[in-house]
Amino acid sequence: MTDALFVLFAVVSVGGAVGVVTGRSPVASLLFMVATLASLAGIYVLLEAHFLAAIQVLVYAGAIMVLFLFVIMLLNLGHDYRADLRFGSWSLLSVVVVGLTASVLVQGITGSEADAFGGHLADPAAAAAIDLAVAEKGAVGAIADPLFTDYVVAFEVIGLLLLVAIVAAVVLAKPRGRSEDA
Amino acid sequence: MLLDYSSSLHYLLALLPEAVLAAFAMWVLLAGVSRRRSGGLGKETGWLALAGLLVAGVANGWLYSGVAEGGTAAMIAVDRLRLFANWVFILGAGFAIVVALPYVARQKLQAGEYYSLVLFATVGMMVMAASRDLMLIFLGLELMSIAVYALAGYNRRDRRSAEAGLKYFLLGAFASAFLLFGIALLYGAAGSTNLHAISEALSAGAAVESLLGPGLALLTIGLAFKVSAVPFHMWTPDVYEGAPTPATAFMAAAVKAGAFVVLLRIFATGLGTLHAEWSGILWWVSALTMVFGNLVALVQSSVKRMLAYSSIAHGGYLLVAIVAANETAAAGLLFYLLVYTVMTIAAFAVVVTVANQGEGGNRMEDYQGLGTRRPVLSICMTVVLLALAGFPGTAGFIAKYHLLLGAAEASLWTLAVILALTTVVSYWYYLRVAWYMWMRDPPAEGRPTDYVITPFGTRVALVVSVALLVLAGIFPGAALEMAENSIRGIMYLAAPQAGAAGP
Numbered sequence: 082m083t084d085a086l087f088v089l090f091a092v093v094s095v096g097g098a099v100g101v102v103t104g105r106s107p108v109a110s111l112l113f114m115v116a117t118l119a120s121l122a123g124i125y126v127l128l129e130a131h132f133l134a135a136i137q138v139l140v141y142a143g144a145i146m147v148l149f150l151f152v153i154m155l156l157n158l159g160h161d162y163r164a165d166l167r168f169g170s171w172s173l174l175s176v177v178v179v180g181l182t183a184s185v186l187v188q189g190i191t192g193s194e195a196d197a198f199g200g201h202l203a204d205p206a207a208a209a210a211i212d213l214a215v216a217e218k219g220a221v222g223a224i225a226d227p228l229f230t231d232y233v234v235a236f237e238v239i240g241l242l243l244l245v246a247i248v249a250a251v252v253l254a255k256p257r258g259r260s261e262d263a
Numbered sequence: 264m265l266l267d268y269s270s271s272l273h274y275l276l277a278l279l280p281e282a283v284l285a286a287f288a289m290w291v292l293l294a295g296v297s298r299r300r301s302g303g304l305g306k307e308t309g310w311l312a313l314a315g316l317l318v319a320g321v322a323n324g325w326l327y328s329g330v331a332e333g334g335t336a337a338m339i340a341v342d343r344l345r346l347f348a349n350w351v352f353i354l355g356a357g358f359a360i361v362v363a364l365p366y367v368a369r370q371k372l373q374a375g376e377y378y379s380l381v382l383f384a385t386v387g388m389m390v391m392a393a394s395r396d397l398m399l400i401f402l403g404l405e406l407m408s409i410a411v412y413a414l415a416g417y418n419r420r421d422r423r424s425a426e427a428g429l430k431y432f433l434l435g436a437f438a439s440a441f442l443l444f445g446i447a448l449l450y451g452a453a454g455s456t457n458l459h460a461i462s463e464a465l466s467a468g469a470a471v472e473s474l475l476g477p478g479l480a481l482l483t484i485g486l487a488f489k490v491s492a493v494p495f496h497m498w499t500p501d502v503y504e505g506a507p508t509p510a511t512a513f514m515a516a517a518v519k520a521g522a523f524v525v526l527l528r529i530f531a532t533g534l535g536t537l538h539a540e541w542s543g544i545l546w547w548v549s550a551l552t553m554v555f556g557n558l559v560a561l562v563q564s565s566v567k568r569m570l571a572y573s574s575i576a577h578g579g580y581l582l583v584a585i586v587a588a589n590e591t592a593a594a595g596l597l598f599y600l601l602v603y604t605v606m607t608i609a610a611f612a613v614v615v616t617v618a619n620q621g622e623g624g625n626r627m628e629d630y631q632g633l634g635t636r637r638p639v640l641s642i643c644m645t646v647v648l649l650a651l652a653g654f655p656g657t658a659g660f661i662a663k664y665h666l667l668l669g670a671a672e673a674s675l676w677t678l679a680v681i682l683a684l685t686t687v688v689s690y691w692y693y694l695r696v697a698w699y700m701w702m703r704d705p706p707a708e709g710r711p712t713d714y715v716i717t718p719f720g721t722r723v724a725l726v727v728s729v730a731l732l733v734l735a736g737i738f739p740g741a742a743l744e745m746a747e748n749s750i751r752g753i754m755y756l757a758a759p760q761a762g763a764a765g766p
C-alpha cells in the first residue's frame with residue numbers, strides 16, 4: 082500500500098516539476114508546482130512526518146502559491162511563453178544526459194542493498210523513534226526541540242540567508258531611477 | 264578555554280567572528296539607508312564594513328590564541344583549518360572593499376547594500392569553513408552564493424552585469440540542487456550529515472554502498488561548479504567579465520577560497536576513507552582544468568577575461584592538492600589560497616584602476632605604454648603578474664612549489680608534470696600584459712593612459728599586497744608554518760595513498 086502510494090506521489094511530483102518547466106503559461110506552471118508541492122506533502126506523510134506535511138500544505142501549497150498567483154495575475158504575465166523554449170539538438174543531448182543520470186541513480190538506489198530497510202520506504206527503527214518523540218513532546222515539540230537545541234546554528238543561518246535574499250531581491254528589483262541618487 | 268557546547272553560550276563564543284561580522288553587516292545596511300536621506304558618497308559605509316572585518320579578525324585571533332574544543336565531532340569546528348581560512352576570507356573581503364570604494368562611488372552604486380552583501384557573503388564562507396555538518400555547509404554555501412549572485416548583477420545600468428547576475432544565479436541554483444541531492448544520498452548511505460559520523464560509518468563499513476557512488480558524484484559536481492573546474496566552468500568567463508570588477512575580484516579570490524576549504528574539509532576528513540573512489544574523478548577534473556584554463560587564457564584580448572581564465576587554471580592547480588590528500592599538499596593548499604587571494608585581488612585592483620573605475624578599458628591595448636606614464640602602478644602589476652605565473656622570488660613560486668611537493672609525496676607524477684608544463688604556458692599570457700605595458704609606446708590616439716588615476720585606498724592596497732607577495736616569496740617560513748599547523752590532525756586518511764590515484 083505504502084509502496085503504491087509512494088509511486089503515485091513520486092510520479093505526480095516529478096511530472097509536476099516537468100510541467101512547471103514546459104507549462105503553457107506562468108499560471109499553468111504554477112498549478113503544476115502546486116501539484117508537485119502537494120505530492121511532496123504526501124511523501125512526508127509516508128515518512129511519518131505528519132507535522133511537516135501539514136506545514137508543507139499550509140505554507141507552500143497554500144499561502145506562498147496563492148501569493149505567486151496574485152503577483153502573476155496582477156503583473157498580467159499570463160501569455161504564452163512556449164515560443165521562448167527552444168528544442169534544438171541540445172535538448173536531445175539533455176534528454177540523453179538526464180536518462181543516463183537517472184539510470185545510474187536508479188541502479189544505485191535499487192541496487193543489491195535496496196532492502197537496507199527491509200523493503201520499506203522508511204526505516205522502522207527511525208519511525209519508532211519518531212513515534213516516541215511525538216508521544217513525549219507532541220507533534221510540534223518533536224520538531225521544535227532539535228530545531229532550537231542541536232540545530233540552532235542552522236536555524237540562525239537560515240535567518241541570515243532569508244535577510245540576504247530579501248536585500249538582494251530589493252537591490253536588483255528596485256526601479257532604476259531610484260538607484261541613481263545613491 | 265574549552266568549548267564543549269554544554270551551554271548554548273558556547274555556540275555564540277565558537278561563532279564569535281561570524282556573529283560579529285553578521286551584526287556589522289546589518290549595521291552597514293542600516294547606515295546605508297539612513298545615509299541616503301542625508302546624501303554623501305557612501306564611503307563611510309565602506310569604512311564601517313572594514314571596521315567590522317577588523318573586529319571579526321580580532322575575534323578570530325581570540326579563538327586562534329587560546330580556545331580549545333572538546334573532540335572533533337561537534338557541528339561547529341573550532342580548529343586551526345577554519346581559523347586560518349577565516350584570515351584568508353577576512354583579508355580577501357577587506358581588499359575587495361578597499362578596491363570597491365572608489366568604484367562604487369564613481370558608478371553611483373548603492374553603497375550600503377553593496378558592502379553589506381560583501382560582509383554577508385564573507386559570513387557565509389566562514390560558516391562553511393566552520394561547519395562539520397553537510398547541512399550547515401550547504402546553508403553557508405547558499406548564504407555566500409545568494410549574496411554573490413546579487414553582487415554580480417549589481418550594476419543595473421550595465422547589460423552585461425545583469426547578464427552575469429542572471430547566468431550565475433540560474434547555473435548556481437542548478438549546481439546547488441546537485442549538491443543537495445548528493446548530500447541527501449550521502450545521508451541515506453551513512454545515516455548522518457555530520458562529517459565525523461559519516462567518516463566513522465564509512466570506516467566501520469556500516470554505510471549503504473550503493474548510495475555512496477551517486478551521492479559522491481553529485482556532491483563533486485556541485486562543488487566543482489563552485490570552484491569553476493572544467494567541465495563545470497562554462498559560466499565563469501561571462502560572469503567574471505560582466506560583473507562589476509571589484510565584485511569579480513571578490514568572487515575570483517574569496518569565493519573560490521571558501522569553496523576550496525569546503526572541498527578540503529569534506530573530501531579529506533569526512534570522505535577520506537573513500538579516497539580511492541573520488542581521487543580518480545578529481546584527477547581528471549584537475550588535469551582538464553589546468554590544461555583548458557591555461558590554453559584558453561592564451562588567446563584572450565581582454566585582460567579581465569584573461570584573469571577569469573587564469574582563475575580557472577589556478578583552480579586546477581589547487582585541485583591537485585585535493586587529489587594528493589596528504590598533509591604537505593593540504594598545507595600547500597592553504598598557503599596557496601592565502602597567496603592567491605592577495606595576488607588575484609591586486610591584479611583586479613589594477614584592472615579597475617586602468618579602466619578608470621569603469622568597465623570600458625579592459626583590452627590589452629589599454630595597457631599600452633602604461634610603464635612610462637604610470638611607472639609605480641606598472642611595477643606593481645608586473646610583480647603581481649609574475650606572482651600569478653609563479654616566478655621564483657615571489658610568493659606564487661613558493662605556493663606552487665609546495666603543491667608540487669604534495670603531489671610528489673602522493674606519487675602523482677603525471678599531474679605534477681601537467682602542473683609544471685601549464686605553468687610554463689601561463690608565463691606567456693601573464694607576461695604579454697607586462698610586454699604591452701613596458702615595451703609598447705603609448706597610443707597616439709584613442710584612450711591615452713595619461714588619464715589613469717590611482718585612488719589612495721587602491722594605492723595602499725596595491726603596495727601592501729606587493730610587499731606581502733615579495734616578502735612571502737623570500738621569507739615564506741612564518742606563513743607556511745601557520746598553514747602546516749592548521750592542517751595537523753584534521754585529516755582522517757587511513758594510509759598514504761602512493762600511486763592510488765589516477766589512471
